[in-house]
Amino acid sequence: MTRRFSSTAATILVSAITVVCAVLPAPQPFLVVTGLSMVFFVPGFALVGGLLRATSAAEERLLASVGLSLVVATCASVALAASRIGLTRESFDITLGIASIGLSIVGSVVRHTRASTGSVQG
């Protein structure tokens, strides 16, 4: 439980930092780290929490995190560019950051519900 909580908290923290960096000035190396993690890892990692069992192999969780992040980031960037908002650093980071926080919370709720109803642990 502690490990799951830590990973959810870490996901939310990174997402929140990315959202803050989108509106406040930050050094470029910092932006590279947060930007890459948001495109390649965080959204997928947030999804995996509610999708794969905790007992799944680490390599499967890693693949799902990276692969689903690419899927989510592609959809988000196309959707933003197609909308009136437009694709900018601010719109992308805020959208993906908020989506990741939302997915983390949903994942936690799903896991908690599964555990409390006695179904297969998520």
Next chain:
Amino acid sequence: MTVAHLRLAERAADSSATVLAVPAGQTTSGRIPTLWRLLVAICCLGGLLSIAVADEASRSGDSYTRASIPFWIGLLLIFVPLSYRAISAGVSRRERLVLVVAAGAAFYLVKVIASPDAFTLTDEFVHLRNTQDILRTHHLFTDNPLLPTAAYYPGLGALTAAMVASTGLSVFAAGLLVIGVARAVFSASLFLIAERITGSHRVAAAAVLVYTTNPMYLFWSAAFAYENLALPLAAVAVWCVGRTRRQHPKAAAAVGLTGVAAVTVTHHVVGFALASLLVGWWLVERILDEPEGRPGRAVVAMLAFVSCCMTVGWFILVARPAASYLLTNNLLPALRQTGALLVGDVTPRKLYTSGGLRAPAWETDAGFAGVLVLVISVAAALRRLWWSFPASMALAAIAAIAYPVSLVPRFAPTGVALSGRSSEYLFAGLGCVVGLLVTKSRWSLGTLRTTTSGRGRTAVATALGTIVLIGNVTIGTAFYQRLPEATRPKGVPWTVQPDVVTASRWAKEHLGIDNRFGADAVDSLALATYGGQDTVNGDRVWPVFFGKSFTSDVSNRIAKLELRYVLVDWRITRGVPPTPGYYFSPQEPGASLYRDAFAKSALAKFGNTQCTRLIYAAGEVQIFDVSRISSGSCREQVDE
């Protein structure tokens, strides 16, 4: 029999990823023996180093025959030890997965080492322009003069633009990262899908390695191009759905829908391939009709339906230029010519020749040997499958059977692309079928176990795989394009030259963007990207350049195309054009059949009339202002 087989395979996969059928002799330990790890790592690094040496020799002007020796040595150093280890018995699942991902990454680096500081392949410029447009406008669907269809499949461009905006990296760095990570995802997804289909991680490793031997894998599939993002997106979505649909159908459906959407907006052919795969998957399960599999099947059915609707809907309603590009310009001519070839109306294309250049003789033999090995392997594997056909292999078997058929268009003059590009899809199924040969399998109803024989079988499989790899590399890329172009090319360049990039940047700075420009096919790539210009398609602009003097036809054409500038590159008068065999367009007279260089008088005409104005000249590159002709104000003075 097949029903029980599939059920067992899926149960095994669903219950835990690590308990899939573990054949005798295969360990489940995650520890990688240190010696092998070291050996494979050293060989991969040595291989990449050797390829870097070959690239450098080629840049400095060494002949292909000489420079290619370290290239081939490097490829073998990467492939042979890694493959041998990955398909050996007694290797853990995790190690195999790491090895196949490493193979994909190492082959990706071969392309990166060849072009370490800029995009060089034609398709990369198309998507560079897409990305630049999205960064500039923050929106989609800006006209792409290099390939109008690409603007309507903006997944790669938008993702890369988002990454550039978010991190501050250059488009080149962001593009390399996106395609590199996507390739790793694809290798891992393919491994896990193959493992679920075949029930063995050893066969899965072989399947991925067979995939890496497909003709397009080394260079084409490593390019910054939309297909190379869409395929990994499709693969990871398929794997996730297969992995989770029984436990969490709703979550699997949501992930699947997101994946389908991402693929739909990224690449047309992958969208159709994914829809076909999902329909095929649903059909196979529908025919089997297992009661316990119904919840999962409903997810596949829904995804198949949505995927068909989204792909076709986007293709028809949004990506309007796609139909003519894909069908009228590419697929139908290739099929027509293949048909004509089969009835004897068309002479077969001369293989291994391009632009008057001929590949070394041994490469022709290697190509045929590679295809022969693969066709025989497919036949042997299908024969083995015949006696106890697992339903999970149905789609893979169809792909394997389609492989020999897909070779036929290669002999037609315009069928090469169809044959080559289809391999990127067919090899996924073909790999699963051929991969079965690495085990001495006895498909068993009760256990799904495969028995393995010793190192001899592994060594033979590695050797045959190596023959296929070498053969398919010679088939997939023209020999002189496997190594970087010389810094000072002697003939007609096949990549964008630095002085053209400089001229393009000058044009952007002094003339502004989106001016109607005429240029040859290679220089148009630089003008449209580094220069941000509206380059006119080669199919329409070639008559402007081909006229030996400024006839009324030339000036009418300039006016009709509303050309403002033309870029003249005198290097096209040095010799015949290499692959794809034309200067401007495949429709120009003499395309693919040139024996003489482009006429100097045809280029000199731009400087011999008072209606044009030379506004840029540096070395062999000139830019002429032809706006007085296009506006009609100078037509009277044109020399007829």
